[in-house]
Amino acid sequence: MKRVVITGSGTINALGHDVPTTLEAMREGRCGIGALDIRDVDRLAVKIGGQVRDYDEQTHFNRQQISLYDRFTQFTLLAAKQALDESGLTFSGDLADRSGVVLGTSGGGLNTQDENYRAVYEEGKNRVHPFIVPKLMNNAAASHVSMQYNLRGPSFTVATACASSNHAMGQAFMMIRSGMADVMVTGGSESMLCFGGVKAWEGLRVMSKDACRPFSATRNGMVQGEGAGVFVFEDYDHAIKRGAVILAEVAGFAMSSDASDIVTPSKQGAARAIAGALKDANLNREDVGYINAHGTGTAANDKTECAAVADVFGAHADNLMISSTKSMHGHLIGGTGAVELLACIMALRDGVIAPTIGYEEADPECALDVVPNQARDANVRAVLSNAFAFGGLNAVIALKSA
């Protein structure tokens, strides 16, 4: 089996428009969640989100591109450019044929759908722009990345709600590990902060109206974010041969399905995915110093996740750190695992553990070291990133220091 390493990273999210700004915000425990600035926000009960600020699509893309790129595709392309620039890779010949793109998203071009349903239903228009279908489709982002960088190998999009990008990165990892590809561009993107997108979430009654406070006894729900995280995964030998800077090694991955309920998470399902990732990475429990939690800030997730971690790690659960950066960037749904992987890389490379901000009061059902409110310096060699989706689909990635 081949070893797999990360040689490029990129992002745009509520904390920043690139990786350094995002990591700085995580180190400082800055909150990117604020008042939503979207059409008809006055008709929403939930008026906050982790929105990408100071963003003007026209500074990045021309009119023709904008007619084809939904906001989730725009975010993907901006993050992909950063990741590919960092990797230093260009693709031609055999390398192009052996490189691909696997990205996660849940809603795909939801803003495009929202705007055009408005046009035909609300405004009574009888025709829409000809590119609505190629703009809204869930694989649009992956396809545009493949076209822009000449990635001609296996490319597709994964949609498993909140675990989409972890599942996508898991696929990318397994394809390189098995020898099917040399380089995979992977991660995820989401842009659901439009009237219809938020309205649908409101219906579930799991959204907070004031803040995302994972693991705190005072938590009252999740807050949606938006943005993208994109990475370059590469065959270790290929990366070494060309003298690439290695950010981290992807050590293992596991998936599981609760097979029980469409929204309520199961401790056993989560625990099987966590334990599976450790086994796949050939790590002992004691090796893991940090877990980037799924940590949505809902009652159901946080206590189930803590119980699963306690089950898998036993006594070591009290020695490791577990934080939820969703408290800062919000829940990016299908892109969340990708942005959260940045916190994992920061832990390994910089020795800085991103905090869980908004933490106010201990909850006996979440009695782990959740790194409350302030980042912490720590030397960790192996980390996990959890994602547990609606539908009971779980995906956990293990990283090791390069």
Next chain:
Amino acid sequence: MSTASQVIEIIAQQALLEPSDVTEGSTLEDLGIDSLGLVESIFAIEEAFDITVPFNANDPTEGDFDISTVGSIIMAVDALVKDQA
């Protein structure tokens, strides 16, 4: 604005050219407009003139809407505007 100048403006925008570079004798191919660009031009024409253009992207030569040159498109648009008024 005349039909001709409006159509030329739409096509020029699609081709990323100045309207002065588009003549009635130009073909869409001359102007570098591909199949997606053609569909987008037709949409823009429908919006601008409030007409429905009978055009099937599966077979662009089918039907009465003649797209062989910019001039033929202008004539076809004029006819549709008259018919659908």
